[in-house]
Amino acid sequence: MPKARLTPAxxxxxxxxxxxxxxxxxxxxxxxxxxxxxxxxxxxxxxxSQADLAHRIAILAMTEAGDVLxxxxxxxxxxxxxxxxxxxxxxxxxxHPGRYAASNAARPTGPDDPFIPAxxxxxxxxxxxxxxxxxxxxxxIHAMRTLRSVLHGFATLEVAGGFQIxxxxxxxxxxxxxxxxxxxxxxxxxxxxVTH
Amino acid sequence: MPKARLTPAxxxxxxxxxxxxxxxxxxxxxxxxxxxxxxxxxxxxxxxSQADLAHRIAILAMTEAGDVLxxxxxxxxxxxxxxxxxxxxxxxxxxHPGRYAASNAARPTGPDDPFIPAxxxxxxxxxxxxxxxxxxxxxxIHAMRTLRSVLHGFATLEVAGGFQIxxxxxxxxxxxxxxxxxxxxxxxxxxxxVTH
DNA sequence: GCCTGAAGCTAATGCCGTTAGCCTTTAGCT
DNA sequence: AGCTAAAGGCTAACGGCATTAGCTTCAGGC
Numbered sequence: 001m002p003k004a005r006l007t008p009a010x011x012x013x014x015x016x017x018x019x020x021x022x023x024x025x026x027x028x029x030x031x032x033x034x035x036x037x038x039x040x041x042x043x044x045x046x047x048x049s050q051a052d053l054a055h056r057i058a059i060l061a062m063t064e065a066g067d068v069l070x071x072x073x074x075x076x077x078x079x080x081x082x083x084x085x086x087x088x089x090x091x092x093x094x095x096h097p098g099r100y101a102a103s104n105a106a107r108p109t110g111p112d113d114p115f116i117p118a119x120x121x122x123x124x125x126x127x128x129x130x131x132x133x134x135x136x137x138x139x140x141i142h143a144m145r146t147l148r149s150v151l152h153g154f155a156t157l158e159v160a161g162g163f164q165i166x167x168x169x170x171x172x173x174x175x176x177x178x179x180x181x182x183x184x185x186x187x188x189x190x191x192x193x194v195t196h
Numbered sequence: 197m198p199k200a201r202l203t204p205a206x207x208x209x210x211x212x213x214x215x216x217x218x219x220x221x222x223x224x225x226x227x228x229x230x231x232x233x234x235x236x237x238x239x240x241x242x243x244x245s246q247a248d249l250a251h252r253i254a255i256l257a258m259t260e261a262g263d264v265l266x267x268x269x270x271x272x273x274x275x276x277x278x279x280x281x282x283x284x285x286x287x288x289x290x291x292h293p294g295r296y297a298a299s300n301a302a303r304p305t306g307p308d309d310p311f312i313p314a315x316x317x318x319x320x321x322x323x324x325x326x327x328x329x330x331x332x333x334x335x336x337i338h339a340m341r342t343l344r345s346v347l348h349g350f351a352t353l354e355v356a357g358g359f360q361i362x363x364x365x366x367x368x369x370x371x372x373x374x375x376x377x378x379x380x381x382x383x384x385x386x387x388x389x390v391t392h
Numbered sequence: 393g394c395c396t397g398a399a400g401c402t403a404a405t406g407c408c409g410t411t412a413g414c415c416t417t418t419a420g421c422t
Numbered sequence: 423a424g425c426t427a428a429a430g431g432c433t434a435a436c437g438g439c440a441t442t443a444g445c446t447t448c449a450g451g452c
Binding site: 104107139141142143145146148149150151152153154156157160161162163165167169171172175176179182183186187 | 335337338339344347349350353359361367375383
């Protein structure tokens with residue numbers, strides 16, 4: 001049988017697909033090896049450890065998230081960019097919960113960890129989006145953190161099944177985005193928006 | 197030595213203290229047994245499994261969070277209640293990251309799982325707090341989810357070390373709370389606040 | 393004083409990550 | 423073409439951890 005040659009990249013890809021199916025917590029070397037048609041120890045010819053594998057998946061996930069986000073924001077600004085970016089992130093998390101969990105669990109392993117630029121690309125997209133709101137420069141970091149918090153929190157709660165009541169989650173998300181948009185526009189309008 | 201008799205409750209308490217120290221992911225039966233001065237298998241005389249232990253910790257954590265939140269909101273309303281409640285939750289998560297993680301990982305095991313009323317008590321506190329904003333009834337659920345998302349997201353990112361840039365996290369949190377407050381008050385003022 | 397059950401222990405099982413060591417294949421060099 | 427060496431697979435084995443089985447001990451109720 002013509003075997004596609006196994007590489008660290010292809011294994012990472014398979015691992016990412018696996019965690020999206022079984023959940024990041026249930027990632028195991030045995031399961032992945034089975035998917036690849038090899039025995040567990042053979043995996044170690046390609047990745048150093050399970051932690052290494054998880055980290056590679058995290059880098060892949062963060063890179064993909066960056067792409068998705070850039071594409072969503074591309075060509076839009078202000079409210080449109082916010083709505084598109086937020087929606088894109090939510091979709092990404094719902095379609096790739098395992099990847100997303102991996103990217104959350106990851107910590108940079110050193111100063112030249114490729115995970116760092118991948119994360120920065122995501123943050124840069126959010127920053128670009130926020131720049132459309134003409135916020136006070138001193139507030140941008142706070143707005144950024146608020147934005148990240150709310151989107152991260154919503155996505156996490158949603159995939160964890162945290163929204164039990166039978167009210168439309170889609171509707172809540174639209175409401176949330178509008179809420180953010182209005183607050184950000186108010187902040188721009190007043191020049192300070194929020195005092196503290 | 198006069199040993200305090202071991203009970204499921206005391207073991208859960210010790211487990212909760214342990215996860216706050218070592219992290220929920222690093223919870224192990226051996227570590228907990230060592231803390232209690234017994235051998236690992238003896239633990240099974242008191243709890244059914246590690247999953248059972250984790251679930252008990254989650255119930256304890258959710259109950260404690262409910263207490264903290266109720267106490268914080270007690271006697272306040274509107275912006276004050278929001279600020280106090282949000283601050284109380286953040287403090288709880290920072291002081292008890294392991295408990296918090298346990299409560300997030302937990303899923304109800306059945307219809308009469310005590311975890312359910314414990315969760316509901318937390319939600320009820322948030323609902324009570326939101327009622328001070330006189331929102332349109334149809335929007336309360338969305339506001340609630342937004343609130344939970346942003347607080348959960350912020351707390352999670354913070355304990356995970358997700359805020360790298362050296363801008364004050366305290367300040368960001370204050371900003372976030374003010375942002376929410378202004379948005380909620382605007383929503384009440386207009387009677388609808390957010391359109392979608 | 394005996395019996396029972398609660399609660400400890402040791403020993404053993406099985407799963408999983410990981411390492412060591414062996415074998416086959418294949419790419420590349422002479 | 424033929425040799426060499428690395429790449430990449432495999433089996434066997436180790437160690438850690440959750441869990442179970444079965445023994446022992448000790449305190450409290452009859």
